[in-house]
Amino acid sequence: MNKNLILIQCNDKVGLVALIARVLTNHNLNITAMREFVDEVENQFFARIECIGSSFNENNLLAELSSDLPDSARISINPKSSKRIAVLVTKEYHCLGDALIRNHFRTLDAEICCVAGNYDTLKDITTRFDIPFYHVSHENKTKQEFETELKEVLNKKNPDYIVLAKFMRILSPEFIADFEGKIINIHHSFLPAFIGASPYRRAFERGVKLIGATAHFVTNDLDEGPIIVQQTIPVNHTFSVSDMVVAGKEIEKSVLSKAMQLVFQDRVFRSGNKTIIFE
Amino acid sequence: MNKNLILIQCNDKVGLVALIARVLTNHNLNITAMREFVDEVENQFFARIECIGSSFNENNLLAELSSDLPDSARISINPKSSKRIAVLVTKEYHCLGDALIRNHFRTLDAEICCVAGNYDTLKDITTRFDIPFYHVSHENKTKQEFETELKEVLNKKNPDYIVLAKFMRILSPEFIADFEGKIINIHHSFLPAFIGASPYRRAFERGVKLIGATAHFVTNDLDEGPIIVQQTIPVNHTFSVSDMVVAGKEIEKSVLSKAMQLVFQDRVFRSGNKTIIFE
Amino acid sequence: MNKNLILIQCNDKVGLVALIARVLTNHNLNITAMREFVDEVENQFFARIECIGSSFNENNLLAELSSDLPDSARISINPKSSKRIAVLVTKEYHCLGDALIRNHFRTLDAEICCVAGNYDTLKDITTRFDIPFYHVSHENKTKQEFETELKEVLNKKNPDYIVLAKFMRILSPEFIADFEGKIINIHHSFLPAFIGASPYRRAFERGVKLIGATAHFVTNDLDEGPIIVQQTIPVNHTFSVSDMVVAGKEIEKSVLSKAMQLVFQDRVFRSGNKTIIFE
Amino acid sequence: MNKNLILIQCNDKVGLVALIARVLTNHNLNITAMREFVDEVENQFFARIECIGSSFNENNLLAELSSDLPDSARISINPKSSKRIAVLVTKEYHCLGDALIRNHFRTLDAEICCVAGNYDTLKDITTRFDIPFYHVSHENKTKQEFETELKEVLNKKNPDYIVLAKFMRILSPEFIADFEGKIINIHHSFLPAFIGASPYRRAFERGVKLIGATAHFVTNDLDEGPIIVQQTIPVNHTFSVSDMVVAGKEIEKSVLSKAMQLVFQDRVFRSGNKTIIFE
Incomplete structure (x- = not known):
């Protein structure tokens, strides 16, 4: 019996x-775990169903x-289980390093097909894991030129998701529209506190007791x-x-890693500007 | 339309x-939230279903x-929503005080029908909230005599649950059997670490970094x-x-309060020596 | 030997x-615990020193x-150990209830000398603990009139600190100036997120995963x-x-309680718009 | 002015x-941060002092x-700031991977001089970072033979600390004596709960709500x-x-990483079977 x-x-x-x-029963599928939720604001119903059965026809079930x-x-019936992802970075290594290690040992629930950086700082660590690194500098280019180059790289790889692992460039609406719903970012604050640049400096100046x-x-x-995962830690x-x-x-590393796991395991739905997450 | x-x-x-x-649909009940779980070790299925509908007959549905x-x-169809509870205490006030305040403002999901203590230390605080307090001393009595007296008090009140809010006497198997599955205790350690007496002293001696x-x-x-709720905090x-x-x-206060809320809202099932909790 | x-x-x-x-040694005081910190932004030095000794003259040491x-x-040498506090409330009971219980059992590190509310909702619970309650309505009054009445109550009691335990009126700069550095508030969000009114509604609308x-x-x-204590919990x-x-x-209850403990135990210094806390 | x-x-x-x-002042050293603690059980005094000054003679100060x-x-005056560490592993990659990434980017507060494993599973990941890996199999050897081989490897490298990053062999008292106070282990439970083998299986069987x-x-x-760092996370x-x-x-990864940071930054003292940690 297959898991579906x-x-x-x-x-x-x-x-x-x-x-x-009733429909699943008709197709000889036995529900082993079911999570559902109704977002009353959006009037949307969401369900994630694990079921066992092998004698059904996917097309007929879908119909x-x-x-x-x-x-x-x-x-969506049996969405592909290992997503292909592209990782965009600038200079900070911690999120990328963690993802590379997980990817190498096949515990990322995804496969990193490439890393692209607007600096080449992280080329060395990337290629140590036999992952292609593309240096797409933003210097001396308009945002449009920069993003066109970036899209060329990404389109060649055709990733299911793009992960911004401390990528410190703001992407244009056009770029985002091209990859609608497929881009995951890690922001270094507890949003909506400290939106934008230098959140740690502003946290310091405000004298917060958690970051x-x-x-x-x-x-x-x-x-x-839409927020996927948030976490805070004490400071003084x-x-x-x-x-x-x-x-x-x-x-940052822990939150991004958890968010990737949830998204890549098809546990995250979007509802308006929120997420519904069946952990 | 009623919520069921x-x-x-x-x-x-x-x-x-x-x-x-299918059965619920037959009875014109519309499922609005459903949580289910299969404990494979115990081969037990558990479900907690919220559904809307008013034109059904409970006896027919049950049948x-x-x-x-x-x-x-x-x-269980529409279990009673406000449980009656008896609270047993010794001398420490913090768990009882918290429960009395919540009870007073009707946010306990239960009604405290009495407090009984083997000392009378907490009689004053209890009666300030117009709750009867029974002083059942254990002194100069066998355990059997003590528990017989305690049971007399409890049986008169017929509580749905007995909450041991820092009650520092060990109850006999006979007593426990009489209230099987109805007694909730708060233990002052992260079980199974420091089972038994003086857990904080032993935590201190071991040099743990969390209690x-x-x-x-x-x-x-x-x-x-079966464990319902656990929590730790840092120490140094x-x-x-x-x-x-x-x-x-x-x-202790926070954990007991959370456990009471979960149990009294019918979110806790027992499966062997574990709990299944649909939060 | 006395603790100082x-x-x-x-x-x-x-x-x-x-x-x-050196000075403490000269006065036969033996340092048993010392915490110090330099705020380089404000160029301020802070120290909290516990020391043992009884043969010293406080005036000479101070000089x-x-x-x-x-x-x-x-x-400050041996600041008074039990502060007098006034608690201001509106209708919500949870912070006040917790403080009343602690006060009753003398574990608040302070003594509640009165409670004042702009509604009389919490008069009953307050007087059950033999604490005077003053109903100072804001209705049909200018803010100035309201605050004048409130100050009359407070000035009679001469509290060391005023605790806003879910007091839902915004105080004027004049009022605050009169009790400069003596007013502690609990705000129901992780500041600076959701400053102002209805933070939970805004948290819901933003889809945050922690409150x-x-x-x-x-x-x-x-x-x-200046922030004293912050805490978050997961939501979904x-x-x-x-x-x-x-x-x-x-x-809210837990954070306010912790903040009161820290302030009343003289562990909190203000440095510009921040706090230095020697836990 | 140098920091000391x-x-x-x-x-x-x-x-x-x-x-x-007084002594530090005599040597023209200005204390910028001082942490001290007295363990009354052991009657031991501990201090960690940061001070500024360059015109002092270390030998004279020590004398x-x-x-x-x-x-x-x-x-200890100005202990060496970057420790040399050897990492022992078996088959699990997560703790080693994290340490290798940090080591590579020089944020480990130490330098990994070698990795040794009783299996060669982690040779590939280690050598990708240009760190020597020694495969010291335990198979078909007495414990003494195995440890003799291991000690040969370690003695050649002369590490300041040995980190057991999920090393699943129990070391003999003789081995431990040879590296007294220098071996850090990560245990996969909240000690003292689930001492010994298979802690997760036992946690599952006990039905705990935190691991x-x-x-x-x-x-x-x-x-x-002596425990250095502990952390728990919710399970259900x-x-x-x-x-x-x-x-x-x-x-495990997070706790071991934090413990290494504290030890390598000379923030951890041992007092009997406990640790004193100046964070």
């Missing part, structure tokens, strides 16, 4: 759980679900996209800005 | 989610579920019952035993 | 630790320290005063606004 | 802080401190050495043993 994964997002209406359960569920339904990190999908609004008056930077790297 | 809550525990078999969904589900099924608290159901084996070399006691009270 | 506590804040200069140690330390030095609470000294700038997509409010109360 | 670090451990007596401050402090005093990791110095008593009924293993790796 079915993801459903649609407008909410009465009786969806029973409806879905029947599509026919019975509301028109707008987005249904945070936020992984989120990237949208046109800077640091305003003895922390200089650079102490905060050092301490913060630990949670 | 249905709890099911039974031997696992293929198709239970679909079966239950149909009982008929369709495995023989051993335990089914913990554990809320659990009481069984015959001291501190070995500057903490004396009494500093740990003071710091520990905060998590 | 000495607090020093002054402009920083070379050799302060040695200087202070010698004042003479040897920089002109601006603020020196927080912040205890801070009150200054003229709303929610911008299943939390409604009111679920967040309920969950948030737990950390 | 002075570490002192000695029997406690009256006036040590003042005595030390004067040694002469003035109690006979047993252990004094933990402990970094400690290795002594002759299995998992009983949905976690299988292998889910716990996966989740646990994150805190």
Whole structure:
């Protein structure tokens, strides 16, 4: 008996759980774990269903679900289990290093197909793991020229997701639109506190007693996209800005890693500007 | 449309989610939230279902579920929403005080019907909230005599649950059997570390860097019952035993309070010596 | 041998630790614990010294320290150990209830001399603990009239600190100036996120994965005063606004309680808009 | 002006802080940060002093401190700032991988001089970072033979510390004696819970709601050495043993990394079977 994964997002209406359960039974699928949620603000229904069965036809199942569920339904049956990802970086190594190690030992739930950096600082560490590194400098280029080059690299690789692992350039709406819903960023603060540049400096100046990190999908609004994972750690008056930077790297790494795991295991849905996460 | 809550525990078999969904649909009940889990070690299926509907007959629904589900099924439809609880104490006020405040403002998800103590230290605080306090001294009595007196008090009140809020007497197997599955205890360590007496002293002597608290159901084996909630907080070399006691009270209070909330909201199932918790 | 506590804040200069140690030795005081810190931004030196000795004259010690330390030095020898506090409330009981319980059992490191509320909702719970409650309504009054009445109550009691335990009125700069550095507030967000009104609603709308609470000294700038304690807890997509409010109360209570403990034990110094805390 | 670090451990007596401050002043050293602690159980005084000054003679300072402090005093002036470490591993990569990345970017506060494994599983990842890997198999050898080989490797490298990064062999008292106080281990439980083998399986069977990791110095008593860092994370009924293993790796990595940082920055003292840590 095979394990199957079915993801459903649609407008909410009465009786969806029973409806879905009935259809799966018709196709000889036995539900072993089911998570569902209704976002009442967005009137959206979300379900993540693990079920066992091997004698069903995916096309027929998809057809029947599509026919019975509301028109707008987005249904995914057995999405590909190992995503291809491209990682964008600047100079900081900690998030990339962690991802490279996990990738090397095949525990990333994804495969890093390339790393691209606007500096070549992290070329050495990347190539030690036999991953191609593309140096796409932003210097002496318009944003458009820079992003065109970057897109050439990315389009060749056709990644399922783009992970901004401390990539310190702001991407244009056009770039983001090209990869809508596929870009994950790690921001070095507890959003919405300290949106934008130098969050640790501002945290220091404000005298906060916790610092945070936020992984989120990237949208046109800077640091305003749907939040996936957040974490905070204590700091105190003895922390200089650079102490905060050092301490913060630990949670940035941890938060981005957790967000990648959740997204790549198909546990994250988007609902308006929020995420629904079935852990 | 009324909100209904249905709890099911039974031997696992293929198709239970679909079966239950079908029966509820037959009774015009629309599932709005469903949590289920299969404990493969115990081969037990657990479900907590919130559903909307008002035109159904509880007896008929119970009959149909009982008929369709495995023989051993335990089914509860709309369990009473406010439990009656008795609180047993010794001398420490922090857990009782917190429960009294919540009870007073009706946010305990339960009603404290009485407090009983083997000392009368906490009589004053209890009666300030118009809750009856019973002083059942253990002094100059056998354990059997003491527990007989205690049971007289409790049986008069007929509580749904007995909460040991830092009650420092070990109860006999006979007493526990009389209230099987209904006794919640707070232990002042991160079990199974420091089972038994003086956990903070032993934590101090071991030089641990975290101390913990554990809320659990009481069984015959001291501190070995199913764990409901656990929490830890950091300590360091500057903490004396009494500093740990003071710091520990905060998590004891918090852990017991959380455990009561989960149990009283019918979110906790027992599976062998573990708990299944649908938060 | 008596335990003594000495607090020093002054402009920083070379050799302060040695200087202070020498003076204390001259007065037959043996340092058992010493915490010091230099805030380089403010060029301020802070020290909290526990020392043992009984054959010294406090006036002489103060005179010698004042003479040897920089002109601006603020020196406190054995500050009074139990502060008198007034608590201001509106309708929410959780922070007040916790403080009343601790006060009743003398573990607050302070004594609540009165509670004042702009509603009389919490009069009952307050008077159950034999603490005077003053109902100072804000209705049909200018802010100035309201605050004048409030000050009359407070001035009669002459509290060392005023604790805003979910007091939902914004105080005027004049009021704050009258009690400069003596007002502690609990704000129901992780500042500087969600400054101002309805932080939980805004947290819900933003889709954050943690909610927080912040205890801070009150200054003229709303929610911008020096932060004393902050804490966060996880939330997820299943939390409604009111679920967040309920969950948030737990950390509001915990954070305010911890802040009071630190301030009342003379562990908190102010340095510009930050706090230096010797835990 | 140079920054200097002075570490002192000695029997406690009256006036040590003042005595030390006086001696440092005599040598033109200005204390910028001082942490001290008295372990009353062991009657030991500990101090970690950062001070500025360049016109002093280390030998003279050491001589004067040694002469003035109690006979047993252990004094260290400017201990070497980058330690040499050897890492012992078996098959699990996560702790080693993290250390290799940090080492490569020189943020480990130490230099990995070699990795030795009783399997060669981690040879590839080690050599990708140009670090020598020694495969010292335990198979078909007595423990003594195995450890003799291991010691040959280690003695050649003369490390300051040996880090057991998921090294799954129990070392003999003789081996441990040879590297007394220099061996750091990561244990995959919240000690003293689940001492010994298979802690995650036992955590699963006990139904705990938190799992933990402990970094400690290795002594002759299995998992009983002085604890340096501990951390816990929540788990729930949905976690299988292998889910716990996966989740646990994150805190094992984090806890070992934090412990190494503290030890290598000379922030950790041993006092009996405990640690004193000046963070």
